[in-house]
Amino acid sequence: MHSYVEGVRARGKTVGLVPTMGALHAGHMSLVRASQAECDETVATIFVNPTQFAPHEDLNKYPRTFSADLEKLAEHGVAAVFAPTNEEIYPAEFSTYVEPPEVSRSLEGDCRPGHFRGVATIVLKLFNVAPADVAFFGQKDFQQSLVIRHMVKDLNVPITIRVCPIVRESDGLAMSSRNVYLSSEERGRALALSRALNVAKGMVDQGERNISKLETAMRDELLTGGVTTIEYACVVDAESLASLAAVDGTAVALIAARVGSTRLIDNCLLT
Ligand code: PAF
Numbered sequence: 001m002h003s004y005v006e007g008v009r010a011r012g013k014t015v016g017l018v019p020t021m022g023a024l025h026a027g028h029m030s031l032v033r034a035s036q037a038e039c040d041e042t043v044a045t046i047f048v049n050p051t052q053f054a055p056h057e058d059l060n061k062y063p064r065t066f067s068a069d070l071e072k073l074a075e076h077g078v079a080a081v082f083a084p085t086n087e088e089i090y091p092a093e094f095s096t097y098v099e100p101p102e103v104s105r106s107l108e109g110d111c112r113p114g115h116f117r118g119v120a121t122i123v124l125k126l127f128n129v130a131p132a133d134v135a136f137f138g139q140k141d142f143q144q145s146l147v148i149r150h151m152v153k154d155l156n157v158p159i160t161i162r163v164c165p166i167v168r169e170s171d172g173l174a175m176s177s178r179n180v181y182l183s184s185e186e187r188g189r190a191l192a193l194s195r196a197l198n199v200a201k202g203m204v205d206q207g208e209r210n211i212s213k214l215e216t217a218m219r220d221e222l223l224t225g226g227v228t229t230i231e232y233a234c235v236v237d238a239e240s241l242a243s244l245a246a247v248d249g250t251a252v253a254l255i256a257a258r259v260g261s262t263r264l265i266d267n268c269l270l271t
Contacts, residue, residue: 001082005043005130008079013040017132017159019123022046022083023063023177024072027167031136032076034164039134044073045126046083051090051097052118063180082130089125097121101150106241108143108265111231111256116147123148127159134160138167140174142252142267143241166266168194174266181262190259192225196233197268200253204270209246211235214253214270222257229258238269 005015016035020028035042046069053059066083073081097117100109104116127135137145145163152161167175172194173187182190196218203214218233237244238252247270254267 001043001045001080001130002128004080005132008041009131009133014134015039015130015132016042017126017130017135018042018044018078019126019135019137020044020046020069021048021062021177022069023065023180024069025167025175025177025179027138027140027175029072029076030167031138031164032073032078034162035134035136036077038162039132041079042077043080043082043130043132044078045130046081047089047122047126049089049118049122050086051121052115054112054114057112058178058181061181063177082126089122098124098151098155100147101154103143103146103150103241106236107232107234107254108256116144119144120147120151124151124155124157127152127157132159134162136162136164139163140166140176140266142254146239146241172198174264176264178262178264182259186260186262189226190262190264192222192227193255193257193264193266195225196221196255197253197266200235201268201270204247204251209248211244211246214247218253218255222255227257227259231256231258231263233257235270 008015016039018031018035032042048062050059098120100116100120109116149161171191173190199217199221200214214235215233222230233255235251235253238250244251251270252267253270256265
């Protein structure tokens with residue numbers, strides 16, 4: 001992959017990189033399209049990264065649809081796919097990890113200790129393997145995209161990061177590889193996440209600036225919709241994820257909740 005990407009760039013062409021954990025859906029394909037719109041060639045990676053899963057999380061049951069993924073990427077004109085084994089990425093002697101930036105500490109960092117250390121480490125490794133011009137990530141993993149942007153800046157990684165809009169099902173559910181875990185009853189309840197975000201957005205559009213009113217309204221919508229295991233439902237500064245007293249500038253509403261045994265995240269920018 002490294003010589004492939006270097007070869008393309010040596011011919012004066014630009015390369016876009018779409019890192020994924022496979023189980024590809026329309027959200028991933030929108031990243032591929034964004035890359036193709038901006039770069040001459042697009043390459044992708046498929047690797048279910050064990051170091052970003054805690055021992056009790058869903059690493060073993062994470063959906064794996066490798067041949068279908070390869071077909072989709074080929075159909076969409078992706079030039080090359082890097083799909084390493086665990087041993088290639090983490091050989092027995094592997095012992096170096098990236099200490100993730102400050103912005104990783106709260107929210108997902110609280111709920112999933114060690115997650116962003118694994119994400120930052122694999123993403124930096126993938127950037128080294130595939131030294132592309134631009135890398136594409138989804139806004140659904142909002143905090144992840146901030147962690148990656150900060151890491152790239154702090155460590156002078158020569159790559160541009162693009163964050164692409166969330167792709168939703170027609171009923172509002174944010175696309176996620178984990179949606180396949182939901183039963184049809186749970187899928188119905190999961191819609192409360194996007195509804196709660198819309199409630200907050202509607203309130204801000206109507207002039208509400210008070211954070212605790214927005215957060216209470218989001219929680220009420222989740223609870224009414226039968227989503228009772230809420231890990232967080234908050235409105236914070238969209239750049240630093242710091243707490244705010246009031247919406248002023250760009251804020252982001254972020255939710256993490258469990259529907260049955262499935263952990264879902266979603267978010268919405270409030271400008
Ligand atoms: O967003 C994902 O799919 C993963 O966290 C990533 C960025 C591919 C790293 O494993």
